[in-house]
Amino acid sequence: MNNFTAAEIYLEHIETHGYAVIENAIDSDLISELMADCYRINPHFSLAGIGRLNNLQIDDSVRKDKTYWFDGSSNAQLGYQQVMEAVRTTLNRNFFMGLFDYECHYAKYTQGDFYKKHVDAFKGRSNRVFTTILYLNSPKKGGELVIYKPKSKDIEVVIKPTAGTLVLFESERFVHEVLPAFDNRYSIAGWFRKNASISGIIDPPR
Template structure:
């Protein structure tokens, strides 16, 4: 926890190996694999603006609801992190949303931002890896407003990446073998175009 907070404060992002207990990761991977029939092709944009574009991304996703023990345990851990971030940075993070992400061989997600200034309530993006692929699927984090790669993260089971959603463009390189992860966002409770998101 201290390493995550210190790195966020100094760099705006953190990459932590073995961030979650091994048993939690194993249960999440099992849950992810068991639910593969319910996964959907991932879109770009949110809600009514979401659309499919396989030139930009080809992964499949399934939102976590806390319905299984594995999901509930993970969401409890992320809530502990949310509270610690609030205590240290006074950000008022309201909640956390997340989904499983499956990248099969050949899947990718081109360079993008998870939040645009003033148009989203996503504050921090997280990526938690559930397996260690044989090849590919690295996460590239770019410097703000630049093509300079400041971090190249190889997917490794149990690793957690946290970074500022509005600040760092990022992409997932082509997967050379199946890659399973959880992508999530810590959010503030903002009114966007007159709609409270997330609802209280």
């Protein structure tokens, strides 16, 4: 984050509400590098799936975005992962959460793309603890993130994609959706995870 004050703000919001929305959270030069990295890998974006590993499936009635998982192939990706490592350390230090690692991918929404209501983790069945979304550009229209109140159909907050804004929320707690995009929308979706390993074998990402 930019400074300690920003960290204080998002920690307070997470403790109070379970989520935080931080504007100008990431250095603008890094945002530009990440956006350039998206253009570099544009031909390699794939239709996003639902589920993990052997349960992964494509269902464009639920989501139509395209993704590219970070593979460490650029300085921009490595720089962003360093920022998220600092956030992971801060969350662990303040909330004693035992967050083990971080996985993330670029997400691209073109006109008409959406992601219907869902949760990123099911209670007792996932090791995803905190969801993060970083916006890389500022579409004029569409692609808003809608977060719903826990155990309710009422809306908690609607977030307009704005370059540099970082959203964090508890993965099990909040149902959310992405409204249909009108302009191209680029972001990074990521998850801080606990280690759900068995017999010393580290639980794999995705």
